[in-house]
Amino acid sequence: MADTQMTPGVIAGRLPPDAYAENFADLHPPLDRHEAAVAADRCYFCHDAPCITACPTDIDIPLFIRQISTGTPESAAMTIFDMNILGGMCARVCPTETLCEEACVREAAEGKPVEIGRLQRYATDTLMDRPHPYTRSKPTGRTVAVIGAGPAGLACAHRLAMLGHGVTVFEARPKSGGLNEYGIASYKTPDGFAQKEVEWLLSIGGITIRHNKQVGRDISLATLRKDHDAVFIGIGLGATNALDIEGSDLPGVEDAVDFIARLRQSDDPATLPIGRDVVVIGGGMTAVDAAVQSRLLGAQTVTMVYRREAERMNASLFERELAQTNGVRIITGAVPVRVTGQNRVEAVEFAYAVQDGGALRPGPDRFTLPADQVLRAIGQSMVPITNDPADAIEQDGASLLTGPGGRTAPHGNVFAGGDCTATGENLTVTAVAQGRDAAMEIHATLMGDG
Numbered sequence: 285m286a287d288t289q290m291t292p293g294v295i296a297g298r299l300p301p302d303a304y305a306e307n308f309a310d311l312h313p314p315l316d317r318h319e320a321a322v323a324a325d326r327c328y329f330c331h332d333a334p335c336i337t338a339c340p341t342d343i344d345i346p347l348f349i350r351q352i353s354t355g356t357p358e359s360a361a362m363t364i365f366d367m368n369i370l371g372g373m374c375a376r377v378c379p380t381e382t383l384c385e386e387a388c389v390r391e392a393a394e395g396k397p398v399e400i401g402r403l404q405r406y407a408t409d410t411l412m413d414r415p416h417p418y419t420r421s422k423p424t425g426r427t428v429a430v431i432g433a434g435p436a437g438l439a440c441a442h443r444l445a446m447l448g449h450g451v452t453v454f455e456a457r458p459k460s461g462g463l464n465e466y467g468i469a470s471y472k473t474p475d476g477f478a479q480k481e482v483e484w485l486l487s488i489g490g491i492t493i494r495h496n497k498q499v500g501r502d503i504s505l506a507t508l509r510k511d512h513d514a515v516f517i518g519i520g521l522g523a524t525n526a527l528d529i530e531g532s533d534l535p536g537v538e539d540a541v542d543f544i545a546r547l548r549q550s551d552d553p554a555t556l557p558i559g560r561d562v563v564v565i566g567g568g569m570t571a572v573d574a575a576v577q578s579r580l581l582g583a584q585t586v587t588m589v590y591r592r593e594a595e596r597m598n599a600s601l602f603e604r605e606l607a608q609t610n611g612v613r614i615i616t617g618a619v620p621v622r623v624t625g626q627n628r629v630e631a632v633e634f635a636y637a638v639q640d641g642g643a644l645r646p647g648p649d650r651f652t653l654p655a656d657q658v659l660r661a662i663g664q665s666m667v668p669i670t671n672d673p674a675d676a677i678e679q680d681g682a683s684l685l686t687g688p689g690g691r692t693a694p695h696g697n698v699f700a701g702g703d704c705t706a707t708g709e710n711l712t713v714t715a716v717a718q719g720r721d722a723a724m725e726i727h728a729t730l731m732g733d734g
């Protein structure tokens with residue numbers, strides 16, 4: 285008999301073969317020309333538009349929407365790319381409901397914003413299959429090392445290349461893209477879009493990527509500083525926080541980020557083993573993505589458990605609703621106290637949390653959830669690129685401390701941006717903005733204006 289959602293254990297192929305393609309299809313399918321014209325027509329082209337202020341990359345949103353209205357989506361795309369070279373990815377993954385669309389005056393007036401994200405995708409898609417629209421300035425003879433080929437590193441590298449500098453990117457993984465390639469949910473960026481976008485971005489020229497080169501292991505920061513005029517660090521958050529409770533090392537308990545990366549790198553989701561009863565611990569975007577994708581892979585029950593109240597989750601209301609409409613049960617105000625099982629996980633015991641001064645601690649009321657798979661999504665942290673105190677970068681807590689333009693201390697000419705910095709908001713668009721701004725600061729410094 286074929287396996288189904290009811291089959292116990294962690295197994296592949298719980299769903300009928302054709303269900304996977306449908307489940308992992310585009311979350312927000314592209315607008316066609318007519319739909320885009322109708323959506324663009326709703327924009328008031330506000331003076332001092334609040335949507336621009338809410339966009340971390342300061343895209344002139346009313347301008348690009350007007351360009352769509354007037355039938356020139358290619359110009360709209362350039363308005364976007366001038367500020368955000370990863371505008372195609374951001375159109376797919378930005379939580380617009382908490383950024384530009386939340387600020388849109390039509391959201392305040394009618395509870396229905398202009399569909400800025402989908403319009404941005406409509407515009408940017410027009411140029412993705414065409415030759416790269418930017419050219420490089422005359423070579424400056426200066427070289428910059430970029431550490432990490434995620435959104436921050438790629439945005440920085442592209443802007444530096446445009447300005448005529450030579451860029452070498454050192455990337456620990458075999459592919460570029462950072463979490464665009466290994467983290468973001470499959471249904472937000474299907475059909476290999478992340479790699480397609482990287483190839484398109486690199487076709488400006490002047491950027492060399494050295495994959496499988498981990499700075500700190502294969503090459504030191506000191507060497508990069510010596511060999512280049514400037515260094516940009518965009519290493520993201522490489523470590524996941526541990527679940528420090530009894531039984532958390534049982535087989536079947538794993539990082540949600542690893543689970544998602546496996547899914548993103550798979551050519552066929554039908555081959556991915558998934559539990560019948562999955563428990564996801566956490567309340568952010570990673571937790572929602574892991575929970576929703578577990579359901580889409582065929583888990584019969586998926587329960588997300590978060591320690592505080594729903595309003596304090598990092599996942600937006602839209603994402604929480606996405607989880608719920610996909611059949612994920614969300615329990616709030618509870619903390620895990622024990623993972624149980626004979627040779628692998630069988631259940632997780634939780635306690636309803638009680639306030640103890642400023643802290644939360646497990647209270648007396650307990651409940652147990654059956655689980656054959658447990659996904660930890662309780663936060664990530666930066667892995668420093670050096671253990672050598674002489675080479676270290678000043679930190680703010682566990683993140684890199686940056687000043688204007690992403691400057692770090694104590695070494696001159698070392699800059700940083702994205703999730704690894706204390707000002708990173710753990711969003712793709714913020715990483716892009718910080719990479720771009722650091723490139724401008726590096727350029728000003730190298731050309732003697734900084």
Ligand SMILES: Cc1cc2nc3c(=O)[nH]c(=O)nc-3n(C[C@H](O)[C@H](O)[C@H](O)COP(=O)(O)OP(=O)(O)OC[C@H]3O[C@@H](n4cnc5c(N)ncnc54)[C@H](O)[C@@H]3O)c2cc1C
Nearest residue numbers: 432434435436456462463499519520702703710711712715
């Ligand atoms: C599961 C998940 C889902 C998410 N979903 C969304 C979403 O829907 N929308 C959104 O806006 N944001 C989302 N985010 C957040 C977003 O992905 C990040 O904010 C963004 O990728 C940060 O970009 P970055 O360039 O700073 O870091 P990263 O994307 O993490 O890239 C860092 C790169 O540096 C490399 N690297 C690390 N250390 C070294 C080293 N020592 N040497 C060389 N290379 C190194 C890494 O391999 C990686 O390629 C999500 C995050 C996760 C984990």
Ligand code: SF4
Nearest residue numbers: 327328330335388389
């Ligand atoms: S706030 Fe809304 S209506 Fe006003 S310019 Fe921006 S998208 Fe258009």
